[in-house]
Amino acid sequence: xxxxGFHNVSKRFGTTExxxxxxxxxxxxxxxxxxxxxxxxxxxxLRCANLLERVDGGDVTLFGQSLLDPRxxxxxxxxxxxxxxxSFNLFPHLSVLQNxxxxxxxxxxRPTDEVRVDAMALLERIxxxxxxxxxxxxxxxxxxxxxxxxxxLAMQPSLLLLDEVTSALDxxxxxxxxxxxxxxxxxxxxxxxxxxxxxxxxxxATTVAYLDEGVVIEAGTPGQMLDAPEHELTRxxxxxxxx
Amino acid sequence: MASPVPTGDIPSLFSSRRRxxxxxxxxxxxxxxxxxxxxxxxSAIVFxxxxxxxxxxxxxxxxxxxIALVGSHQGLASVGKGIVTNVWMFSLCEVLVxxxxxxxxWVRISRAPVLAPLRALATIYTDVFRGIPILLVFIIVGFGLxxxxxxxxxxxxxxxxxxxxxxxxxxxxxxEVYRAxxxxxxxxxxxxARSLGLSQPATMRQVIFPQxxxxxxxxxxxxxxxxxxxxxxVSILGIVEAVQSAQIDAAQNFNDSGLVVAALLFxxxxxxxxxxxxxxxxxxxxxxxxxxx
Numbered sequence: 001x002x003x004x005g006f007h008n009v010s011k012r013f014g015t016t017e018x019x020x021x022x023x024x025x026x027x028x029x030x031x032x033x034x035x036x037x038x039x040x041x042x043x044x045x046l047r048c049a050n051l052l053e054r055v056d057g058g059d060v061t062l063f064g065q066s067l068l069d070p071r072x073x074x075x076x077x078x079x080x081x082x083x084x085x086x087s088f089n090l091f092p093h094l095s096v097l098q099n100x101x102x103x104x105x106x107x108x109x110r111p112t113d114e115v116r117v118d119a120m121a122l123l124e125r126i127x128x129x130x131x132x133x134x135x136x137x138x139x140x141x142x143x144x145x146x147x148x149x150x151x152x153l154a155m156q157p158s159l160l161l162l163d164e165v166t167s168a169l170d171x172x173x174x175x176x177x178x179x180x181x182x183x184x185x186x187x188x189x190x191x192x193x194x195x196x197x198x199x200x201x202x203x204x205a206t207t208v209a210y211l212d213e214g215v216v217i218e219a220g221t222p223g224q225m226l227d228a229p230e231h232e233l234t235r236x237x238x239x240x241x242x243x
Numbered sequence: 244m245a246s247p248v249p250t251g252d253i254p255s256l257f258s259s260r261r262r263x264x265x266x267x268x269x270x271x272x273x274x275x276x277x278x279x280x281x282x283x284x285x286s287a288i289v290f291x292x293x294x295x296x297x298x299x300x301x302x303x304x305x306x307x308x309x310i311a312l313v314g315s316h317q318g319l320a321s322v323g324k325g326i327v328t329n330v331w332m333f334s335l336c337e338v339l340v341x342x343x344x345x346x347x348x349w350v351r352i353s354r355a356p357v358l359a360p361l362r363a364l365a366t367i368y369t370d371v372f373r374g375i376p377i378l379l380v381f382i383i384v385g386f387g388l389x390x391x392x393x394x395x396x397x398x399x400x401x402x403x404x405x406x407x408x409x410x411x412x413x414x415x416x417x418x419e420v421y422r423a424x425x426x427x428x429x430x431x432x433x434x435x436a437r438s439l440g441l442s443q444p445a446t447m448r449q450v451i452f453p454q455x456x457x458x459x460x461x462x463x464x465x466x467x468x469x470x471x472x473x474x475x476x477v478s479i480l481g482i483v484e485a486v487q488s489a490q491i492d493a494a495q496n497f498n499d500s501g502l503v504v505a506a507l508l509f510x511x512x513x514x515x516x517x518x519x520x521x522x523x524x525x526x527x528x529x530x531x532x533x534x535x536x
Binding site: 050052075076078079081082083085087089090091092093102103106107108135151152155 | 429431432434435436437438439440441442445449450453454457530
């Protein structure tokens with residue numbers, strides 16, 4: 001079943017064409033890794049999915065419904081699509097627990113007591129339950145990013161967007177975040193990632209897509225894409241990443 | 244444990260004696276000492292200046308100060324009563340300014356198409372009221388509104404017009420402070436909140452505003468202190484507040500000690516406010532950096 005679909009999507013910022021006819025499909029339990037150089041349009045593509053950006057051409061569908069329909073409520077869309085950012089974007093004025101509770105309480109209007117129990121269970125899962133009352137600034141980068149991930153999980157989304165979530169991390173902290181994502185992938189979470197982690201892509205992705213200057217050059221299974229890419233541009237990119 | 248002074252080609256890491264005196268453990272002693280010296284010199288000037296005796300009599304006569312504060316039997320004014328007027332005026336105005344300033348800032352940063360005409364008006368409003376000296380606003384509002392003769396608006400007390408003028412002027416300032424604070428919240432915070440499905444108002448309430456408030460408290464307080472002092476200018480509308488009372492007292496007794504009393508009363512209000520804000524800021528900082536609430 002199709003969860004998210006990009007259909008010939010284009011997006012401009014001023015005169016710069018960031019996306020030029022991107023078509024990509026995510027079914028339930030898919031883990032799609034979008035790879036490509038900085039500025040290739042990966043983040044913009046993700047942002048078009050949860051309507052942080054509006055596409056200029058083509059269509060984006062969620063559960064087969066066009067997100068360009070004027071009757072679409074963007075807040076409802078975002079309850080189904082959670083997003084995790086490169087720079088965590090935790091709320092510094094709220095405790096770790098409050099960060100996780102904010103969405104369910106204020107967007108879903110669920111009762112606070114019930115949400116607290118769920119949030120504590122999520123923090124327990126990432127081993128940070130004992131630090132629930134601390135403020136994000138006190139946590140390491142890896143811990144902050146894991147809190148950001150469970151903050152998005154607290155919304156019980158149908159799809160998780162992850163925008164280079166390990167790029168801002170100290171190399172020693174990347175592992176703990178990838179470990180959590182690996183678990184989520186094995187549980188069948190539908191994910192769309194913009195990533196530079198080729199090893200991770202090979203291990204968990206169902207599809208790898210290579211994006212170059214706003215165009216999907218090619219897409220396929222990790223084996224195909226990383227070991228035997230057909231396109232010259234993909235090969236060139238991979239050799240640059242690996243060297 | 245004191246280590247021996249390094250010799251030979253080992254580089255010395257000790258700071259110089261002079262530097263240690265100014266910045267080291269004894270710096271507190273040095274700062275108290277310099278405070279005493281500065282205050283001593285200032286009082287010496289007042290005491291030993293050629294006109295020192297007259298100066299002290301005219302400005303610091305304890306008896307006259309007391310009379311000015313409580314008011315004499317035949318006197319018309321007392322600074323103590325006058326300051327009450329200042330206090331209730333700025334207390335009321337601070338509340339109004341906090342509310343109207345936020346509304347104005349919200350209109351100015353909002354992108355909602357409905358508010359487009361209001362946005363232009365808000366910009367003009369801010370430009371105008373930040374640009375006109377408050378004394379003129381007092382006169383225009385105080386005498387102008389009464390002159391207009393439009394129902395109840397034109398039949399209010401001078402204190403009412405004074406509050407209107409202060410609120411009009413300071414709303415413009417405070418709106419700009421709020422606006423800067425709201426803009427200071429990183430864009431990623433808005434993206435994160437919106438991505439969680441929070442509506443625009445909920446994002447404002449839960450994420451942007453609480454963070455902006457922390458940034459704006461010091462500049463906001465600055466404006467409040469200056470507003471407290473500007474309440475003295477309502478005397479132009481014939482309101483007998485602290486400074487006006489002191490002037491009346493001075494004219495009656497040929498002594499300016501009442502003005503010093505007024506100055507001290509103003510300090511008594513503004514200094515604790517500043518200290519309180521400093522404490523709030525420090526507390527918020529340690530709370531966020533020290534973790535567990």
